[in-house]
Amino acid sequence: MTKRKMVAAFAAVTFIAVLSGSGEHLAEGSLPLATALAALLWAQLRWPLTGLVTGICGVVAMRVAELTTGGWLWPVTLLYVWATLHGSAAVDGSVTLLPRARLRVVVAIGAVHAVMAFNLEWTVLQHSAVWTLQHVGPDALWLTAALAVTVAAGGWQRWTRTAIEQQRTAERLRVAREVHDTVAHTLTVVGVHLNVAADALDSAPDEAREALRLAQDVRRKAMGDLSSLVGVLRDDRRPPAEPLDLSALVSQVCEAGLDARLTVTGDGAPLPVRTAVGLVVREALTNTVRHAGARTVTVDVHYGPVTEVTVTDDGAGSQRASQRTSERTSERTSERTSERASERGEGHGLTGMRERVEALGGSLTTHGDGGFTVHARIPA
CATH class of the missing domain: 3.30.565.10 (Histidine kinase-like ATPase, C-terminal domain)
Structure with missing residues (x-):
């Protein structure tokens, strides 16, 4: 899946999920929040970390103002996922994991986000520590699981791409060996006979004629070998050559x-x-x-x-x-x-x-x- 298609899917899922999980305060803050988070996913195409931090700030502001009763962390789950996947683009336009240094930054942002959510529920909104842990804890576990799955999937994709590239390299080397083995020997023998013919053309025309005949015979055999080689390379189901x-x-x-x-x-x-x-x-x-x-x-x-x-x-x-x-x-x-x-x-x-x-x-x-x-x- 290419970047834009993935972002479109993420934006749609985020918009619907935030509206569905916001309870009775939908008209006050959930619709603006869902719209903003969906738009920030598109902004992450160019500014992945900026879009993530902006989305976190939007969720925190809505929760502190009590304009939405949604969670602290789960509404921005896909912003975290996209920030984790926003690495260098592959040849086919797909995405890869961030380098490890920037991946640590995303994890650090998630840790700070979870601690901040707990403190705000406990100190600003005046809920008990147990109540806060019961409501923020599942959010933190959900985000941890989502990031773990994302990293695992990205690592698998990277490993698969590397394995495919190694397979292609091995195949190119195999074809190079086959072509070299088929052509080099024949051209060498032909070259020797042509050198003999060139040297003997004036002084020994019969010897030159014989050398040219041998070169022609070897060339003819080489054409047959090349034809067989091309056939084998085009169809690996053929039996191995004698x-x-x-x-x-x-x-x-x-x-x-x-x-x-x-x-x-x-x-x-x-x-x-x-x-x-x-x-x-x-x-x-x-x-x-x-x-x-x-x-x-x-x-x-x-x-x-x-x-x-x-x-x-x-x-x-x-x-x-x-x-x-x-x-x-x-x-x-x-x-x-x-x-x-x-x-x-x-x-x-x-x-x-x-x-x-x-x-x-x-x-x-x-x-x-x-x-x-x-x-x-x-x-x-």
Whole structure:
């Protein structure tokens, strides 16, 4: 419910309640008081505490002048509630609780109001202490209960909004990981083949033609992967995707000019673990092709109670890559060196790998010493 709708409801309830609870002196002061309190609720849209204090003063004046026989506290209950809820507006226009410091001010005003009502009944209107306690006490309990419920409801709303925002953030991260995992590896392999074609276009046109054909094949597969990904994101009821083919991933790296070897031992790992293994291997191989300049890369996977994945490259650069790099202009070489230096660290890919592994209760570590190693442990 938006602010204005809530205030309209509060004003209507206050107007009717004050008229209904004022007894036989309705014509003398209850109608003006009910009208004033309803108007003050609208004033609270801009001045929440000022409207509350003004309403309290109006009730006290009417009671001392004996123009109304209504209560001391309950007629301004919704003014207290609105002052408690008058925090910062949410995106949808709804209201939230006040900050704690200002919430204490509202509670302090309520305490002073209750003490003042007791003293006025006892000392000014000359009622006995027992009679005063019997009439002011229920008012104070009513106001306390109303504020407690308001604070509880506001806290629940705040918690719910925070939980929804966290869920949206997690969903954005999930989509980002899916897109990165699907696109990054393919574009890296395509880029390698296009670089080969560009270097060999004049000196070895057959090699350039073959590189372009491989790039086209990889691009075609990427389009299929993206189509599948969009379908899954649009409909979460679809069955989970099959784990990636590790042999196909290693073959793609070999076609890009690296000496890649795959070793797989053990079996029986559940589908989420095998899916995570494929994604870790793909991202690690992508980083090797893009940033390492390696000659060799080894992939070791052991399925068991704790599945372990190790991807290691030598990071020295292949002979072909070295030849191509020496033929480039100094400007392009400098750009690539800078790019590799900045991206070899904890980029989006490694962060996504770590998040996927940790989501399954595992751990992922990386280290570079004469090469670069990615090691993941995933419990079954």
